Amino acid sequence: MENKIQEVIKRDKCVVPFCSEKIIQAIEKAEQATEQGITPKLAQKVLEGVKEQVQQFRISVEEIQDLIEIELMKSERTDVAKAYILYREERTKARNGKSFETIASIIRAESNDITKENANMSAETPSGMMMKFASETTKSYTAAELLKPEHRFLHRTGAIHIHDLDYYPTRSLTCVQHPLDKMLENGMEVNHAALRRPNSIHGAAVMACISLENAQNEMHGGQAIRLLISIWLHLLK
Structure with a gap:
């Protein structure tokens, strides 16, 4: 049977040549984990079934494993299918x-x-x-x-x-720092609204609060709201 699969995409995204022997070894290892043991030609039959199902040149290792499970479930050795699935789950748990x-x-x-x-x-x-x-x-x-x-x-x-x-x-920034001295000297724009240079300490404090609120809302959804409330309460005293 002609093998259309030439390359396999590993979990780390590396691409390696397809190796039939690895599939044979994996199936035989699952067979050995059962009471009945190895059935002659079962691994080769499953391998041929996998190749028959695949039409593309490149396939992922997960897709190959899925096809192996399907072919094993179609065979008389469902106990091997169970052993293979359990082994695959254990490997997944180990990686995670x-x-x-x-x-x-x-x-x-x-x-x-x-x-x-x-x-x-x-x-x-x-x-x-x-x-x-x-x-x-x-x-x-x-x-x-x-x-x-x-x-x-x-x-x-x-x-x-x-x-x-x-x-x-x-793709957002974090720990944003605004040049407060330049904003106090030249004013600033927030959400298309322009704020002129403050003429009092109260105005400067308000501008600083607006700057902090804008940065937190845009980057992290307003984590500094408690700090802003405390600043405003202090300004209103």
Whole structure:
């Protein structure tokens, strides 16, 4: 049978030549995990079934594994299919082990670098916990999918530090600093509204509050609202 598959996309996005022997070995390993053991020619039959189903030149490793499961379920050895599926799930759990442990530590509300990382986000509340789940998951996605390998290596080893890695996919800035001296000297524009140069300390304080509020709303959805309220209350005294 002609093999249309020539290349396989691995989980790290690397492309490698297709290897029939790896499929044979994986199926035989699943067979060995059953009471009945190896059935002659079962692995070769499943391999041929996989090749028959694939029409494209390149395929991902996950797609190959899905097809192996389907072909095994179609065979008389459903016990091998079960063993193969369980082994695949165990491998997935092993790869996700660090991420799952991070989530578990958040659920347990442990005091560590993860739960104490952001002073604006308490992992002890349900909403804060959900935000931390999203934050840690997004960090893993950013490192695996968005960073170049060399940048990922430098960040992981501490040679460089990418601040707020969880905000990287949003393409937003963080820890924004506005040149307050220039705004007080020349005025500013916020949401297409112009503010002229303040003529009093009260006006300067108001402009500073507007600047802070605008930066926080645009970048992080208004995390500084409590600070703004306290400043306004002080100004109204």
